[in-house]
Amino acid sequence: MEARKVQKVGGGTYTVSMPVDWADEHDIEAGDLLYLYPHLDGSLTIRRNEKDQSELSNVEIVLTDSEVSTAKRMFQAAYTAGFDKITLYPEDIFARKQRQAVISLSRELTGIEVAEESESQITVQGLLDASEVSIRQSVIQLRFNTLSMHEAAIAAFAGDATEVEYISRRDDEADRVFQLITRHFNRSLKDFDELNQLGLSRRELFAYYFTARQLERVADHAVKIANVASRYDGEIDEELRSEVRSLGSDSRQIVEDSTDAVINDYSAGEIHSTLNFCNRVTEDVSVIDEALVDRTPKEAFVVTRVLDSIDRTAKYGKNIAECALQNSLWS
Known part of the structure; x- marks a missing residue:
C-alpha cells in the first residue's frame, strides 16, 4: 500500500x-x-484495459460423453458460475434424453431461457439483470421454504405422512432460490459492477450467501427426516414424539432468529441470546439421545437419525448467528 x-x-x-x-x-x-x-x-x-465484453458474457462447453448426469452437471456449474450465455455441444449429436434433461433443467432454474436448440447444440441465455434481483428477499424466501419443509418433516415423523410430498416440492424451490443467490455471488467475484447493481457491499453479499448456504443444508436435513419417517412403520412412544417435535421447533426458532440477525443487523447482545439458546438445544438433544438405550434398536435408530438432523439444524442456525455476530463488529 x-x-x-x-x-x-x-x-x-x-x-x-x-x-x-x-x-x-x-x-x-x-x-x-x-x-x-x-x-x-x-x-x-x-x-488498465477495458475488455470488449465481460468474462461472464459467454461460455462454450463440449460434453465428454452422452450421459445425462454429465450434461446436467456442466450446465448447472455454468449457471451458478454466473455466465450470461451458455452453449453446450455434444461430441457428436445430442442423445434425446440428454437434450431433454438440459432443456428441462433450464426451465427449473431462475432467470434463463433456451435461445437455440438442435441436435448439435443448446444455447441458454440469461434474462435477469442484477438490478432486478433482491438477494435479501431471496434469502427471506429461502428461509420460509426451508423452515416450512423442516416443520412438515417433523410432522411426518409424528405420523402425518401427507406432508412428505409437500417437502419434495418445497425442496425443488429451495434449490432454485439458493442457486440464484450463488449465481449472483459468483458473478460479483468477476464482474466489477455486479455489487453496485445488487445494491450491496461485499460484506453484505457474503453474509447473505453464507446464510443461504446454511439454509440449503437445513432443507437437506428436512428431506432426510422425511425419508426416515416415511420408511419407518413401527410405533414410537407419544412422549418421545412430543419431545422430538419440541426440539424440532426450537431448532427452527434458532434458524429464524439467526437469519433475522443477518438481515436486520442485530446487536451483539441479541445475537448472544440466540447462540446461548442453540447450546441449550444441542444439550437437550444429547440428553434424549443418551436415553434411547432403553428403546428397541429399530425405534432408537430412527429417533437417533431424526435427532441428529435436528442437532445439525440448530448448529447451522448457530453458524448464521456467528456470521451475524462478526457483522455486528462492523457497525
Missing part, C-alpha cells in the same frame, strides 16, 4: 498520482486511457 495526496487541478478536477513501478509494469504512458469503477463500499477500482 502507498499513500498519495489528492490534489485539485483547475476549477473542480481532483487528481492523484500513481506508482511509477505499477505504471511501467502495465506499459502506461501519459495520455493513456484508464477505467475507473466506483463501488458502494467506497472503494475505487482502476483497470
